[in-house]
Amino acid sequence: MMGDNGNIIEVRDLKVRYPIFGGLFLSKVAEIKAVDGVTFDMERGETLGMVGESGCGKTTIGRAIVNILQATAPDVVVEGNIFLNNEDGQVDLAKMKRKEMRPYRSQIQMIFQDPFASLNPRLTVARIVEEPLLIHTKMSRTERMERIGWLLNKVGLSPEQAQRYPHEFSGGQRQRIGIARALATNPKVIIADEPVSALDVSIQAQVINLLQDLQDEFGLTFLFIAHDLSVVEHISKRIAVMYLGDLVELGPSTIVYSNPKHPYTKALLSAVPLPDPKGAKARERIILKGDVPSPLAKPSGCGFRTRCPIARESCAKEVPQLRDYGDGTKVACPWV
């Protein structure tokens, strides 16, 4: 192993922009800054939680790491670096073409939000879970079938269910199939994009426990993307808070949760409803004004200043940089 700093993924000043073409000659008329200069690391074996509201760029970061943005948006512009530290050294995934990326895909896998859209309805479970094995291994058919049975067992399904089709399963079971598929090639990193938000409350806990068990067993590193702060706080060692393409706060989850620093994090946490009617009355709520601005018309300077309770004039001029706060957290606000 190389000079190991303990990080498996290092994201450096990642920018993702979607140009918008219009007019008679289809010239670039605007661009969406989905991710606007984000830097963070993922330590080996940790769960990094990423929270933020719709349009904050959290999903885009996840998809940039697995390098599938180009598939739906051929014009997407990705800048910065996404370093993957593996046995052979460091590689930058950010601008890799699909062919170059292929050898690394077995190490980074993804779990999707919608368990009804993430499985091909025409393939049996066996064929769905088999696909990564076909691509990345030279296993024989019997070896593959054996591995599929083992994987299904691991995620809490019975191997006899392998010949069934996705529509014959419930949402929670389908999510398990998606997890089995992601595990097939023994990945090191799993990007979990809202893996439980489409599931029923009583099923969410099952899937969260499953993910934790698998992490303990295989030493997986998770990027856990979600909008539900309670879930993220539960599963993550560290939390990254996103707002409008910027990383505004990053730190150990207990500290971020008990002592939020960035005004957005404070508002976000105070807005999370808790199943506790008595506590709800005691809690003080910060209600933000207005809506999240469209990423097409991102405010100058600090993206949050239009809704920020402590905004000052200078916020419009300078983009705040992440700085160390001292207790292990990093905050992108000069006033806290």
Place this chain on the structure above:
Amino acid sequence: MADTVPNKNENEYKSVSLFRKRLKRFKKFKRGYYSFWIIVVMYIISFFAPMLMNYKALVVKYNGRLHFPVLKFYQGKYFGQDVYGEANYRELKKQFKNENEGNWVLMPLYPYGPYESLTDPSKEPPNAPSRDHWFGTDDRGRDVFVRLAYGFNTSISFALVLVVVCYAIGIAIGSLLGYYGGWFDIIGQRIIEIWSSMPFLFIVIIISAIIQPNFGLLVGIMAFFGWTGMTYYMRGEFYREKAKDYVQAAIAMGATDRKVIFKHILPNALTPVISFAPFRIVGYIISLVSLDYLGFGLPPPTPSWGELVQQGMGNIFSWWLVLFPLGAMFVTLLMVVFVGEAVRNAFDPREYSRLR
């Protein structure tokens, strides 16, 4: 893991693929299901039309030897008949019966051919239906029933071949546009728009004025212009399916373009185009009838529905020339529409519900 309750009767569980589910729904739609089988059976039978409706005998026993005139040409003189050219087997049958020398003729069930002028010296054609000619004869004395039957085969074959060709081209091009997107898609689409704005009917008319079209050429001309419509659907479907997570998952796994297209997107993207294939068939049958009606279709004397309809228009008082061709067309198209309805119902079951 402890989180799941194992299914009790795992072994009895029968897995149902999407295809089987749809097949079951298709079967449930009775009028479409039966229409489907009627058309299939009739179409298969229509390939044996030369055995069933022909002026040529199936078997002739003459002087102790068997002959198969359906398969081989025989001079009339060969059977001792006093005619020039091919033998008249209906006459031969009567003759053999009268002679009673152990010779016999086995005629098809309906012993008249599609090209034969059955001129009855006592009456000018077209002749009204009779016991011999169920649907009467046309203005050249040809049996309408036989011509309709042969025309059925031509019409369905034409539409089927055309659908297959148009789908193959349209699906291939539409899929590529939708999958690769970007500038490739924008330029490709503009070309298709230009292509599809060519005045198709006039080009067909001009071409058929220069060269006599035959079945293959007509299919070729129609397909040349007909495939464009399919690309729009496929392109749209590919765009939609491509954005779905299961495709993203395949790409994130490192699947090649070919695998993503053929294993993942295509089977799911075909749903809508399959569900309106029967309606396409209806459209193409009508196109062929129209071209034949206008005289720019298959060359005479090919038995065709359009030509019969045209005769009906020319002899409007010979009711059988109007009623039977239009009736046959109506029934056939209606059945294909029923099939289409059933297919659509199988793919996209919709309950027509009200709020009350």
Place this chain on the structure above:
Amino acid sequence: MHRDEILLEVKNLKTYFRTEAGLGKAIDGVDFNVRKGEVLGIVGESGSGKSVTALSLIRLIPNPPGEIVSGEVLFEGKDLLKVPLEEMYKVRGRDIAMIFQEPMTSLNPVFSIGFQVEEIIRHHGFVRESEVFDHAVKMLEHVGIPDAAKRMKDYPHQFSGGMRQRVMIAIALACDPAILIADEPTTALDVTIQAQIIDLMLSLQERRKEAAIMIITHDLAVIAETCQRVIVMYGGMIQEVAEAEPLFEEPLHPYTIGLLKSLPRPDLQKQHRLYTIPGTVPSIIEFPAGCKFSNRCESVMPICSRVEPKLTEVEDGRWVRCHLFSSSPEEEGE
């Protein structure tokens, strides 16, 4: 409970769906009251029947495949399930208003926002024609749409998701309804918007004191923060009814207990593993006989899979459908 405190009374409501796979008893005998001036929460997972209950109240069940099989919905002395459809047109929007989950599709994209707010005011003749515009502007201002008078001419696509949900609330509140039913009003919204939207819905009671608000959601936390009384549904039946505070402090039904325990609680001591309810929520045609929760229940007894428990009152205003709480479970059998 005084009779005149009751605004809406639902008795033995049953709505079934006839599907290809079989008969789905979406709700199978639901009884409850809506009291004046209360905020009532109905909580349940997918397939619990909570949304079907709401839609049945105002007869918005698509038929086929759905059908309200039996029951009564008594409102102002009338059974809403029996009155002619013409009368329902007057009730919907005027007396009982509804807010749906999806703010993106709940507004008609071809009409301006102003037209859609005015339409309901005009339809019910809530104010004189000359005042319709002003009333619509007032409603939009009330829900916090800046420059409301100017934005009346705008179309839905010019509004963000949160703004559209505000417009939906403006429409729902336009005629000061007696009952506001909100079906998953916050699910599609971001956390920081959710609180704003709930506050706006609750503002109905400032305008009309005895109005009741029904919030239907899968999110227990939203219920905890907003509702005074809670109905917990599972398998198309009411499993527990209680005031919010006792329910969250000491849930009685094993399902409610499991549901609350399985939520991650960042405000409490951190546990490594979450509690889980075993199994999956069955589809509505596959619920077990007897108690609907019996195949997933930790406290299951032999009787549970045979006999359906009755909804029994264990304390004043506290109802539970569970054999653990029925006084003598054996008597109920056969």
